[in-house]
Amino acid sequence: MTVARTLPTDEAEALLDLTRDLVARQVAPRAAGDEEAGRFPRDVFRTLGAAGLLSLPYPEEYGGGGQPYEVYLQMLEELAAGWLAVGLGVSVHTLACFPMASYGTAEQRAEQLPAMLSGELLGAYCLSEPQSGSDAAALSTRAVADPDGEAYTVDGTKAWTTHGGVADFYTVMVRTGEAGARGISTLLVRADADGLSFGAPERKMGMRSSPTALVHLDGVRVPAVSRIGEEGIGFRIALSALDSGRLGIAACAVGVAQAALDAAVEYARERRQFGAPIADLQGIQFLLADMATAVEAGRALYLSAARLRDSGRPFGKEAAMAKLFCTDAAMRVTTDAVQVFGGYGYTTDFPVERYMREAKVLQIVEGTNQIQRVVISRHLVRG
Template sequence: MPLDTDTFDALLATIRRYVAERLRPLESQVAENDEVPPEIVQEMRDMGLFGLSIPEDYGGLGLDMTEEVRIALELGRTSPAFRSVFGTNVGIGSQGLVMAGSDAQKAEWLPRIATGEVITSFALTEPGAGSDSASVATRAVREPGSGPRTGNDIYRLSGTKRYITNADRASLFTVMARTGEAGAKGVSAFLVPADLPGVTIGRPETKMGQQGAHVCDVHFDNVPVPAANRLGAEGEGFRIAMQVLDRGRLHIAAVCTGIAERLVADSVAYALERKQFGKPIADFQLVQAMIADSKTDAMAARALVLETAALKDGGAPITLEAAAAKYFASEAVGRVADRAVQIFGGAGYIADYGIERLYRDVRLFRIYEGTSQIQQLVIARETLKRGG
């Protein structure tokens, strides 16, 4: 349920100021330390950012999709690491529970997810299952002799998940595991608390960009998962995952768009200030052409994101539109970042200005939550289904 206009506008203005005055000055520190300061995390909890998409009945803000992407657009104007702190709670780490959880599961977890007491994580990718997400090898086997009547109804979960965002901070994983036949129909979804015996978290990976946002391997060694922690019925996990990713892809598209808008603003400010041949480089038409291309990319991405969000809020399926938004926006922000480096020239390659950092940060958006190539396949498949 959307907030009233005045309340939402006040929230948006607060986040805009917070990004500009509090977060942007810390970007270099976060990148250098590979860590978002604990006081920032607490401030985000206090602002309710961990519960943006959690229903109000469970203590969240209950934003609709249009409101969520407008917030994401603002958060895109700073380092992606800041949004990543609570991003899994808002998106892929919580939405399976929101969409498919039982009343008991929601009551147990959602209020603590909304406050940020519980950090969530989405465990789908594996060493041998990335774009081919229906081929997960992690298995959940019903323990022999267990069942609803025995009082000991559990699955034994074994396998390894790879590149899992916020894994080292998470206290709850949504895990996709094979319970049946090969392919998508044999995949089920489970809520797995991080403190269950047999759960081990690997060290954070050293990455090309997005320092401060951690990804790790997660190992499950014969983990006893209560059957009550299964989301939906056996075999519904892949469907749940795809529904979660539709929403997540649109959120990421909004973040990409926000970063593109920030890069355009930074490029314009620099071009107006930097002088060559006795005048600002903004006066040169070839620089203007790069600014024009970047502005157009950012405007087109924003329009597609907002249109898709409105469709979702209206109850329409958005598999095609979310894939198109994520594909276009993630590719567009890469182009905008490349042009920003060119406009800044040598300064764009030097760490002092932060442009080279954003250039590295945005590269990941074309890979996670579905590569650009997977988005192309989804767009083509859905377009063919619709007949054009």
Template sequence: MPAVRLLPTEDAQDLIDLTREICAKDLAPQVDEMERAAEFPRDAFRLLGKTGLLSLPYPEEYGGGGQPYEVYLQVVEEIATVWMSVAVGVSVHSLTCYPVASWATVAQREALLPGMLGGDQLGAYCLSEPMSGSDVGSMTTRATLEPSGDAYRIRGTKAWISHAGHADFYTSFVRTSDDGSRGLSCFVVPADAAGIEFAPAERKMGLASDTVRQVVFDGTPVDADRRVGEEGQGMAIALAALDSGRLGIAAAATGLAQAALDAATAYAKEREQFGRPIGDFQGIAFMLADMEAAVTSARATYLHAARLRDAGRAFSTQAAVAKLVCTDNAMRVTTDAIQVLGGAGYTQDFPLERYFREAKVTQIFEGTNQIQRLVISRQLLKNT
């Protein structure tokens, strides 16, 4: 059943209604086939872009939806109840736009944001590398300033990049000096720049329609006016972007858990054993109750962080809490949902096995949950 939502405006409710309509009419009929074929759902992103759902949390003056994060995240959650790969893609695209929207000059915003937010373009976020994951400061991909001073050349390899090969631009964090984490800078690299190559798509256990590849920059030229922020500000930009990006993953994980709960509840009402629906047995009923509590608490957690963000308050710790709680709960709820269905849940006749596989990665990307615990504990100890 649809989540009960308390939204701030009538416009926000209209956006939720529109999202549910698109999910039911356009996304749901194709998700199973597309995921089995590992096809990238570019048409789905075009549709979301056309309807304005791909750029909700950004200013209207640049082509965004002008919506608070509280609303944007609930749209992401709704999409995730039907197609997790698309919900993750919406979050990734929002992540790619954040550095320009928050750190770029006025001239850069005017030049780049209308295209990035207009609905036709899709972005990729290039941060991780084959030997640099949680330890962002150890990255080796490097941008070297040309003697003319008006362009850089980038060399190196980025790993685990969603939308690689399909994106229109690559928000990329690369080294511009050897000063450790203070030597990183941010660039928006157009997809048609020379010297960009892609490795074969990773063969993942879930999110098959979320194409992930290595991106290889082989002397790729990038105009200097596509550097966002000053040289050396890359780490600060990346971490700030990830605070918001983690909320996108938290919302998507919550939507996935909601879908698993809905499927398990429907099955428990219909499946009969010993002459009555299995939901009548306390062992199943209490599992469903715990799953509902997990989904509800996850939603409240990410919305609390979003409302702090919308109010201009510090929210980094709450974003880490939300990412941790929502993704751990998604893993637990999808696991228990399979248990409710028993052997049927282990088959591909029901979507639960796909939900289970998709939930696992949410505990890993946008900062592993071990990193979230590190962020939270450091903040606690710093303040006591």
């Protein structure tokens, strides 16, 4: 179903129409088969890049689309409704570009961003480690500066890295100083760096076409000019990036929920029991009504947070709320969609079981929903 939207410009409307067309022709038709086979759709990301959809929220002077987050997130929602691995992949790429776009020097941005935003390169974001997930400030991957300050030697392992092993660059949070948040810095590491290697892709419940892997850094040499921002501000960069990234996850969650709702409505209209479509049964009608309400509420919440961001106002609390609500809603909506399908919903003949498996990860990535509650409560009690 095409969702009616209010967009700020005719250009934004055209971008969303383009996204829907690409999803219908080149994204959604491949999703089930590539998910089952675990094939990563690298060519799809190149297509999106060529269409300008990998760089929407970044400045036009560096090859970006110059679009507000309100528009970018609605594009993400459409992609995720067609195939979550693609929508989430675009969100992760945007997250990986954020530190350079927001904290890089003018020279770094001019040199690095055009290639990062062109679509030919795909990024990954490396914060979590095997022993530091939610407690990200406890990371131990260490970067030791040469005596002359010209380069760093990096050793450690990053975990749960989306696009691990297939990305072209890695935005990596490393320890350059004291324990805790104030000793963390940010480095840009190229995929062809000596000493960079990857674990086997994780065997996951869903999102099988999107590789998630350990990233091993064994004596990797990184030029000092590839440090983003000053030493010691990496944790601030990471949290700032995650505020925006959480809105991307929220939009993806709404996309999956919308896809599940659309499938459930269509099936309820066609499936007949007791001599009539099951859509005539009040029990099914109530399920669909609750599902639709959750989808619309989630969309309104993430768009409200996006408008705060676009206006330059604080939005961290609202981003956490959007991520929390939208992903929990996606889990409920996809579970109810399986229920509408009955036994057929539990089979791979219909997409709702895949939506349900995919929705679960959205409650975990970029800060578990328990962490979102911590973030929200801190904002409330600190005023």
